[in-house]
Amino acid sequence: MSNAIEISGLRKIYAAQGNAPAKEALKGVDLNIPSGSIFGLLGPNGAGKSTMINILAGLVNKTEGRVVIWGFDQDVNPRQSRAAIGVMPQELNMDPYFTPRASLEVQAGLYGVPKADRWTDGLLELVGLTDQAEAYARNLSGGMRRRLLLAKALVHRPQILVLDEPTAGVDITLREMLWNNVRKLNEQGMTIILTTHYLEEAEEMCDEIAIINHGQLVVRQGTRELLSRADGKTLVIDTGEPVDLPALPDGATPEWRPDGRLAISYPPSRIRADQLLDALRSANVPIIDVASEQPDLEDVFVELTRG
């Protein structure tokens, strides 16, 4: 399977309700998600990410378009396409009187997983809830609830796992545990789709990234290629003390930072770092230390979703 998911011409119009007018949340999106990848779906608030994920999960009906999940067209084989995907939702709602073990058993029942094929103990172990297997959900910490949600998404051994803002508001330890789990599942062949507001996280975790804005796909690229789109780097130089600056190559912009260091932003496509350093040296500007700052996903994201 080369693509885990194929989306074409996907539109969603939420009908008008009361005073709220109809809303076109997705305006004809085409997107293929390669199998085996960790794929980031990013966009500002209200861009349409949850709508897209909910359509994939079979929770929201699309208005138009075609969605193929693991080779199964949603409209032709709804059961198989649903079975191929597991979703870890954002919200932490769960029945307070269910134990993690019972939750997983109920979820497996909903997916029609026969008793003999269930892997409840393995799942509890995977997410580190073995000791809490018989605790009431209301006694679980927020982090444990999230781990349980991850386990619930996996009861039917889906080929594709969707994580909707999995680390919003979680502490570093839990975040690392989640990512270790996700990497392990990905190494075993699972395709991972992730939405997150933490762009650093997307930059670190995702092989490829799609950005949607106002219901449209703005870009879809490998993470590295996407980062290289931002044509801006910064040299940060410790000059010891403020000095007069010589003329710099056209396109370079110097600025003194509050910490006293000199920051020169420049487009690496047109200017090389040694041209900047040569200009400083020939004007006898002391160069005590130099650091280079790369553009990050945040820069690219802001540029692509502006306006």
Ligand SMILES: Nc1ncnc2c1ncn2[C@@H]1O[C@H](COP(=O)(O)OP(=O)(O)OP(=O)(O)O)[C@@H](O)[C@H]1O
């Ligand atoms: N059930 C609904 N009824 C009407 N409009 C909706 C509904 N759900 C979402 N919308 C609207 O559709 C648009 C896209 O919303 P969606 O939740 O998909 O965005 P999002 O990218 O997931 O945003 P966020 O990051 O805030 O979760 C928004 O304008 C939202 O108000």
